[in-house]
Amino acid sequence: RKVSQRAGMSKPLRVLVGVKRxxxxxxxxxxxxxxxxxxxxxxxMSMNPFCEIACEEAIRLREAGVAGEVVAVSIGPKQAxxxxxxxxxxxxxxxxxVTTDLRLDQELQxxxxxxLLRAIAEKEEPDLIIVGKQSxxxxxxxxxxxxxxxxDWPQATFASKLEVVDDGSAAVVERETDVGTETIKLPLPAxxxxxxxxxxxxYPKLPNIMKAKKKPIETLDAADLGVDLDLANLVLSVNTxxxxxxxxxxxxxxxxxxxxxxxxxxx
Amino acid sequence: KRxxxxxxxxxxxxxxxxxxxxGWRASRRWASFGCxxxxxxxxxxxxxxxxxxxxxxVAAENDKLHRFPAEVIRELGELGLMGCQVSEAWxxxxxxxxxxxxxxxxxxxxxxxxxxxxxxxxxxxxxxxQSYGREEVFEAFLRPFAQGEKVGCFGLSEPGNGSDAAAxxxxxxxxxxxxxxxxxxxxTTNGIVGSAAVVFATFDKSLGHKGISAFVVDTxxxxxxxxxxxxxxxxxxxxxxxxxxxxxxxxxxxxxxxEGDGFKIAMKILDSGRVGIxxxxxxxxxxxxxxxxxxxxxxxxxxxPIASLYAIQHKLSDMxxxxxxxxxxxxxAAAAKDDAKPFSKHAAMAKLAASEAATFCAxxxxxxxxxxxFVSDMPAERYYRDARITxxxxxxxxxxxxxxxxxLLKEYAALDIALPAAPPKxxxxxxxxxxxxx
Numbered sequence: 001r002k003v004s005q006r007a008g009m010s011k012p013l014r015v016l017v018g019v020k021r022x023x024x025x026x027x028x029x030x031x032x033x034x035x036x037x038x039x040x041x042x043x044x045m046s047m048n049p050f051c052e053i054a055c056e057e058a059i060r061l062r063e064a065g066v067a068g069e070v071v072a073v074s075i076g077p078k079q080a081x082x083x084x085x086x087x088x089x090x091x092x093x094x095x096x097x098v099t100t101d102l103r104l105d106q107e108l109q110x111x112x113x114x115x116l117l118r119a120i121a122e123k124e125e126p127d128l129i130i131v132g133k134q135s136x137x138x139x140x141x142x143x144x145x146x147x148x149x150x151x152d153w154p155q156a157t158f159a160s161k162l163e164v165v166d167d168g169s170a171a172v173v174e175r176e177t178d179v180g181t182e183t184i185k186l187p188l189p190a191x192x193x194x195x196x197x198x199x200x201x202x203y204p205k206l207p208n209i210m211k212a213k214k215k216p217i218e219t220l221d222a223a224d225l226g227v228d229l230d231l232a233n234l235v236l237s238v239n240t241x242x243x244x245x246x247x248x249x250x251x252x253x254x255x256x257x258x259x260x261x262x263x264x265x266x267x
Numbered sequence: 268k269r270x271x272x273x274x275x276x277x278x279x280x281x282x283x284x285x286x287x288x289x290g291w292r293a294s295r296r297w298a299s300f301g302c303x304x305x306x307x308x309x310x311x312x313x314x315x316x317x318x319x320x321x322x323x324x325v326a327a328e329n330d331k332l333h334r335f336p337a338e339v340i341r342e343l344g345e346l347g348l349m350g351c352q353v354s355e356a357w358x359x360x361x362x363x364x365x366x367x368x369x370x371x372x373x374x375x376x377x378x379x380x381x382x383x384x385x386x387x388x389x390x391x392x393x394x395x396x397q398s399y400g401r402e403e404v405f406e407a408f409l410r411p412f413a414q415g416e417k418v419g420c421f422g423l424s425e426p427g428n429g430s431d432a433a434a435x436x437x438x439x440x441x442x443x444x445x446x447x448x449x450x451x452x453x454x455t456t457n458g459i460v461g462s463a464a465v466v467f468a469t470f471d472k473s474l475g476h477k478g479i480s481a482f483v484v485d486t487x488x489x490x491x492x493x494x495x496x497x498x499x500x501x502x503x504x505x506x507x508x509x510x511x512x513x514x515x516x517x518x519x520x521x522x523x524x525x526e527g528d529g530f531k532i533a534m535k536i537l538d539s540g541r542v543g544i545x546x547x548x549x550x551x552x553x554x555x556x557x558x559x560x561x562x563x564x565x566x567x568x569x570x571x572p573i574a575s576l577y578a579i580q581h582k583l584s585d586m587x588x589x590x591x592x593x594x595x596x597x598x599x600a601a602a603a604k605d606d607a608k609p610f611s612k613h614a615a616m617a618k619l620a621a622s623e624a625a626t627f628c629a630x631x632x633x634x635x636x637x638x639x640x641f642v643s644d645m646p647a648e649r650y651y652r653d654a655r656i657t658x659x660x661x662x663x664x665x666x667x668x669x670x671x672x673x674x675l676l677k678e679y680a681a682l683d684i685a686l687p688a689a690p691p692k693x694x695x696x697x698x699x700x701x702x703x704x705x
Contacts, residue, residue, distance in 0.1 A: 046312075082305060089309060203317050206347030206360035206370075209309045 003065030009168050012068030013188070015058040016126035017092065018117055018144075019051040019074045020104065021083040022137045035237045037106055038137075047083045050132025052090075054194040056201040057162060058130050059091045066164045067128070069093050073120050075113060076104055081217055088212035089204035095215070096120060100222035102229065105137035112229040114146035119225040121151060126189065127168065133158050133193040144193035154186040157193040164188070303369065310366040314373035317346065322377025329380065329504035330649050333496070335460055336381055336504055343385060344415010348374070351389050353397055353413035357405055364539075364601035368546040372594075375550025376557075379653035380504030382550055386543035387456040388412070391661075392419025395465045395536050396483055399523035408463055408483050408521070417462035420486075421540075422452030422510045423533055429454075430666050432467075433476035433530055437512065439468035445518040446470070448482065451494075451511050454660070458508030459493050461486050465536075466510065467529045479529030482517045490515040501652035538611050539604065540661045541618035545597040548621035548657040552590040555625075555632035555650045559583060562636050562645075579635055586628045593620035612674035619667035622657035629654040 023029055024044040032039045047055075061067035072087040074080045075098040084095040098116055102108040121129060129148075134141035141157075148155035160181065161174035168188065175182045176195050204212075222229065250256045261267045303311060321339055329336050343349055351367045353359020362370070367389065375382025396409050396419075411417045428434040437450025448468050455464065464484050471478035484491065494509030524532050560583060563574035573579045597620075600613035629650040633640030640647040658664045 085305065086309065086312075089313075203313050203346055204309070205345065206310065206313075206351065206362060207355060209306060209313065210355075210361055212309075213306050 003063075007065035009066055009164075011168060013061070013066060013127035013164065013168050014069045014071065014124065015061060015067045016121060016124055016129045017051070017054050017058045017070060017072045017087070018129070018131040019055060019072050019083055019087050020048045020132070020135045021045050021074060021076050021080045022048045022104070022135050025049055025136055031238050031240050035239060037103065037235065037238050040103075040105075045079065045082075047086050048132050048135045048137075050134060050136075050194055050196070052132075052201040053196070053198050054130040054132050055087050055090050055092060056199045057192075057194060058128075059202075060199065061128075061162075061164065062091075062093075066168065071096065071124055071126065073098065073117065075100060075108065075116055075222065077101055084217055085212045085215075086204070088215050089209045090202060091204075091208060094218070096124075096218045096220065098220050098222050098225070100229075102222075106235045107231065108229065109232050110138070110140050110143040110146055111232050112227065113143045114150055115227040115229075116222060116225055117143070117147050118150045119227055121147070128164075128171070128188055129153075129191045130162075131191070131193050133195050141193075144191055148191035151189075151191070153190050155191040155193070156184055156186055158195040159192045160195050160197040162192055162198065303365070307363075307366045307369055310362065311369045311373060313346070314348070314370045315376075317342075318373050318377030322374065322381055326378035326380070326504070327643065327646060327649065329378070330653075331503075331643070333498075333503045335506050336378070336384075337460075339378075339381060340384065340415060340418065343374075343381075348385060349388055349415035349418075350393060350413025353393050353409060357397070357413055358410045359393070359397075359413040364542060364604045365598050368542055368549075368597055368601045371543050371546035372550040372553065375547040376554045377550075378504065379547060379551050379650070380502040382547040383456055383502045383505045383656075384418070386540070386547055387421060388419050390540040390543040391421035391536060392457075392461075392463070392465055394539055395421070395481065395523060395532065398536070399481065399528070399532050400483055401520050401522075403520050404483060408485075412463070418457050418460050420455045420457040420461035420464045420510070421536075422455050422464050422466040424453050424455075426451055426453045426509075430663055432533055433479070435467055435469045435479050435529075436472075437466065437468040438472075439470045439480055439482070439517075440514075441470065442516070445516060445521070446480075446482070447514045447516055448484065448512045449514050451509055453509050454497070454507055455510050456505055456507050456660070458510060459496055459506040464510055465523065466512065467533055468512075469529075470526065474527070476530035477527050479533075480526050481523040481529040481532045483521045483523060484512070484515060484517055486510075488515050488517075499656075501649070501655050503652075534611075537661055538614045541614040541667075542597060542600050542604065544657055544661045545593065545600070545614070545617040545621035548618070548625035548654065549590065549594050549597060551625040551650050551654045551657070552586070552593070552621070552628040555628035555647065555654075556583070556586050556590060558645065558647055558650070559586065559628075559632040559635040562639070573635070582631045582635060586624075586631050589620070589624040589627055593617065593624040596620050612671055615662070615667040615670035615674075618657075618662065619664055619671070622654075622664065625654035625657050626651075 024046040027044050030039045058070040062070050070092040071094045072084060072092045073096040074083050078099060080097055084097055087095055100108060131144045144157060145155055156173035156175055158176045159173045160176045163172045165172055170185055170187050171190055172185045173192060347360035348370060350359030351362045351370060355361045371382050371386050374385055393412055412419050423432060425436055427436055439446040439448050448466060464486055466482050466484045467479050469478045470480055490513040492511045494511055497507040499507060563579050564572055566573050596617040600610050600617040603610035603613050632647045633651055636645055636647050639645050
């Protein structure tokens with residue numbers, strides 16, 4: 001309470017963080033032989049890097065006294081428990097696992113994910129939801145915005161700076177866009193999606209890794225949440241990008257300009 | 268004839284029972300320790316990530332400048348890696364020994380000097396104080412060390428004796444309220460930077476090894492000084508120096524164990540320490556393999572990557588086999604320690620195998636890199652220099668062989684070994700002749 005008071009908060013926030021188990025960023029992804037998806041068997045999986053950043057931001061809010069409780073939720077197979085234990089090791093207070101055997105990079109799609117997260121949000125009643133801006137498997141970047149819409153909450157995506165103000169009733173967010181940085185103020189509760197430069201996630205301390213082992217994981221089945229998980233899109237095939245064609249030597253500048261104008265269509 | 272069939276089986280059963288006494292049955296539990304459990308995997312992830320981001324960039328420079336990585340040690344302290352096996356009640360992390368071995372290996376992969384600093388601090392200093400010290404000294408001599416605020420060292424070897432640990436000449440003179448220690452300790456890792464040291468001294472030379480006591484000494488005490496830092500071949504970012512004790516007063520409470528327990532304590536602590544040094548060797552070996560494989564995949568000769576040439580493949584295979592077998596030995600020793608089973612032999616085998624794997628892998632890495640392996644642009648030459656010490660400190664390879672052989676002979680002395688019978692000398696010849704005759 002003392003920390004909250006120093007932070008100017010009369011009531012600390014509850015923050016909900018979404019974390020996703022994805023193929024580790026360092027793995028060289030291969031397309032499966034049947035071209036139906038990428039090869040996931042025996043491939044190293046980790047927490048999505050942007051989800052790590054989201055987790056870190058929530059924990060920093062708690063350390064600053066702005067947040068009182070950080071809850072992490074992950075949707076996935078039973079191995080998603082490892083991702084949640086990493087979140088516990090980083091320092092989140094409580095974790096929830098929503099189990100499903102649907103393939104996270106194809107079968108469980110952003111709208112269904114957003115619906116599941118809404119069900120969790122209605123249960124947990126957070127004041128702030130922080131998610132990663134996108135996951136590195138689907139790279140859709142839509143789950144966060146869809147969730148905000150379903151909750152009818154304001155949203156600030158691609159956050160590179162987050163500050164909670166006005167005694168926890170609003171947030172000021174700097175957003176990174178392709179044309180520059182935008183600063184907006186939005187009332188809470190709200191959804192924030194984390195971009196790369198929001199923070200650098202901490203290494204979990206050893207004592208926390210040991211403690212995380214013993215903490216409980218609340219488990220729910222996706223089917224029990226009364227949510228429509230139907231596919232909005234069907235993946236027809238997944239292919240490796242074609243190899244880059246070799247370059248061409250042009251005879252003179254006129255030919256170069258001609259190619260740039262008519263073939264590459266950049267002029 | 269039927270009787271002779273039954274006998275070997277019965278003897279086999281006896282052998283099984285005897286081996287069980289030595290821990291064979293327990294090893295069935297270890298059958299899956301080729302894999303790490305979730306916690307151990309998390310420890311590995313964290314230390315590996317830390318090594319790649321914080322150690323890789325500075326290891327070469329710290330080696331070149333013989334610079335102690337104070338900043339890194341502070342961060343390791345915050346992560347709980349300077350009190351790996353100290354209990355949480357005293358500011359430590361309470362890790363199991365396999366996790367500890369994994370952590371030291373990953374750190375050593377980044378910087379072998381850091382691995383040495385961490386291993387000596389954890390296994391030799393913290394373990395000694397926690398296992399044998401009195402609780403009244405923990406606040407001063409354990410907690411700040413477990414939290415990485417201070418670094419500890421271990422003074423056993425002397426200029427006149429290394430392997431011959433029982434021939435200590437550093438003396439402990441009994442005085443009012445404690446002892447006064449005088450003598451010199453050599454080759455002490457974390458000397459200069461160490462705030463406290465575990466020191467072994469003899470209170471009665473005539474008692475031989477039974478006359479040695481172990482103490483924890485404040486390096487800031489009157490009469491305590493460090494010698495000049497050693498100019499070493501490898502692990503140059505770690506500081507190694509002599510401890511010079513000139514009538515240093517050590518209060519009663521700072522005795523470790525009981526009077527005369529010193530040698531026994533040293534031997535037990537070194538057993539644990541050997542798991543740590545084995546892990547350090549594994550880290551160096553792993554780093555060498557990583558470098559060699561990456562280089563061989565990219566370097567072309569005779570029109571293709573050298574990794575496609577059998578000569579290189581044979582080397583890589585040799586390196587991988589030695590590394591992996593040493594790692595399994597190390598994890599088995601670690602698991603035996605956690606099971607509270609005797610693990611001296613396993614620890615000696617692990618350290619022996621891992622240190623020799625480290626020197627072999629580093630040597631072959633230079634060979635595979637060719638000229639590039641000989642220059643400091645690539646870390647191969649540093650791995651080669653760093654690996655060398657692992658066969659020497661915390662028990663030379665020769666002493667490791669001695670420990671293994673002694674334990675082996677003891678085990679066999681407890682068994683009644685069945686050897687297959689030699690075939691009867693002329694029976695077959697007569698049999699054939701009688702057939703021929705018929």
